[in-house]
Amino acid sequence: MKANFCFYFIIFFCATLLSAQEFNQGFIVTQQYDTIDGLVKKQGDASSEKICIFKKFKNDNEVNYNPEQILSYGYKKGRVYISNQLGIELNRLEPSFIRVIVDGDVPLYYFQGQYAYRAPSKRLYLLLKADNFYQANISAVLVNNCYDLTGKIKSLELSDKSLADFFLSYHRCLNKTAQAYMSKKEVNTLDLSLGSGFGSFSVESANSSMEEFNHHAPSTSGLNLKIRFNKGSRKRISFTTSLSFLYYKGYQIDYSNETRAFETIFDYSSIRASLGAKYLIAYLSDNIKLNFHLGAGAGFSTFKNQERIIDEINGNNIFIRSETFEINNLEPIASASIILDYNIGLNSLFVEFNDSMAFGTLKDALSNTSRYKLNNVAIYLGMKLPLGR
Incomplete structure (x- = not known):
């Protein structure tokens, strides 16, 4: 797929x-x-x-x-x-x-x-x-x-x-x-881009009975798809509306304890909508522009974080305890990007280096509330399309 x-x-x-x-x-x-x-x-x-x-x-x-x-x-x-x-x-x-x-x-x-x-x-x-x-x-x-x-x-x-x-x-x-002799109006553009990135997910739990668990999900990797509308892209400051799709997955097992292992399986997907502003920093050459972008919005996420404790008893691995967080959640989003635009005639290619942060709360099967934070860094490659010529 x-x-x-x-x-x-x-x-x-x-x-x-x-x-x-x-x-x-x-x-x-x-x-x-x-x-x-x-x-x-x-x-x-x-x-x-x-x-x-x-x-x-x-x-x-x-x-x-x-x-x-x-x-x-x-x-x-x-x-x-x-x-x-x-x-x-x-x-x-x-x-x-x-x-x-x-x-x-x-x-x-x-x-x-x-x-x-x-x-x-x-x-x-x-x-x-x-x-x-x-x-x-x-x-x-x-x-x-x-x-x-x-x-x-x-x-x-x-x-x-x-x-x-x-x-x-x-x-x-x-x-x-x-x-x-000028263009009659500012040109609005639509950015279409596909990226890949790495994510760092952490959970802070208020449940003291879960202190044995490692509440830091493994480093994750995944795909990012972004659609962004730029209002007035010829101006030094332009305003944007973005829609993003993310899917991240991670796995790790910790053998630091001689007789006990901690296994973590993590899946995260999100649909995000945000508003932002893009600032033209400089023209690096006749065809290359350097931009800085800030955005804020909300995302609807689905994630599953399963943590299991594995003990070695008589040479056999036995699952002692398993705890699973699985929830659909509405989370606030903040992001910052550096964008390089390269003009190729009517349209332009761009490379975007993006860092975003999502926050939220979740509950486990026993209704224990935990706070989580997801930080992901991604690189996008995309095409900028002019609209309304």
């Missing part, structure tokens, strides 16, 4: 990966300034700056265009890229496509992780994050022409939306026309 499940997951995973090869309605502008409508392939930032993959109709063959072959390309409802042969002096050794965020008398660009704009003097300014220099830069060059924007400088951020709003406001202040 487990082997079949893993096989189907791998098939689904590969099929989803292939679905990343998606084309959206777009256009290219030739060297002769002719605009040709068609389909443009969705890619990550780094790939989009190097090549445009275009086809006129759905069943046509793909054609690759580099920045020396066309003047620009873009999507009907989204981003637009222009070739740096149009005079964008970024001192790059190789031809590239540069993303246009605002097109107007003072255009705003994005290239290799940096924003830049062309001032009325035609000089190109890079917007640097260090020491809020970008705010002083814009204030000195642009606000002198439009004092109504003074208040907006303090809240200005290095993001598409914040900068686009500011530059559009600048053009409106001077009664100039401008056009912003």
Whole structure:
């Protein structure tokens, strides 16, 4: 059963990966300034700056265009890229496509992780994050022409939306026309992942008659399946809703006592629902993001913990006493994760390192109440799927 499940997951995973090869309605502008409508392939930032993959109709063959072959390309409802042969002096050794965020008398660009704009003097300014220099830069060059924007400088951020709003406001202040080219809304995503992990389970019993028992279940291993919905995944902070399925199993036998052995058999399964928040820590490269995630919620668990004492009498193993905890329980959950996202075009792969804690109470056959704690560490491999494009 487990082997079949893993096989189907791998098939689904590969099929989803292939679905990343998606084309959206777009256009290219030739060297002769002719605009040709068609389909443009969705890619990550780094790939989009190097090549445009275009086809006129759905069943046509793909054609690759580099920045020396066309003047620009873009999507009907989204981003637009222009070739740096149009005079964008970024001192790059190789031809590239540069993303246009605002097109107007003072255009705003994005290239290799940096924003830049062309001032009325035609000089190109890079917007640097260090020491809020970008705010002083814009204030000195642009606000002198439009004092109504003074208040907006303090809240200005290095993001598409914040900068686009500011530059559009600048053009409106001077009664100039401008056009912003961005995705119409934040993209929500769905994470699908499969993981494996190790668990540490402990029971604290108030029943003094059970002191002979080892109330620490063995270290366990098992499978984790997680589905997580991310609200506004392009923001630095996004909110999440998760549904997880866990199954863990463990066994140990302790022979530390010369004449007595302690055997523990442990099974644990849980369905968990939680709310959380994900914070974008940093871009490790053009395609790799490092995120931190915190979550809290509740789980419905079923677990069985059987502990048996085995004595050796006349050379024979004899079960002296057996105690079994078996219960369905509602338990609070807390978790923390480090997530690495790797963009592969439209979708992205991710690796998640997760540590979660569950707490609860249970009763044995004699109605003795015990408290338990389950700590499990797991590694997930998954795919992030955009929703509502």
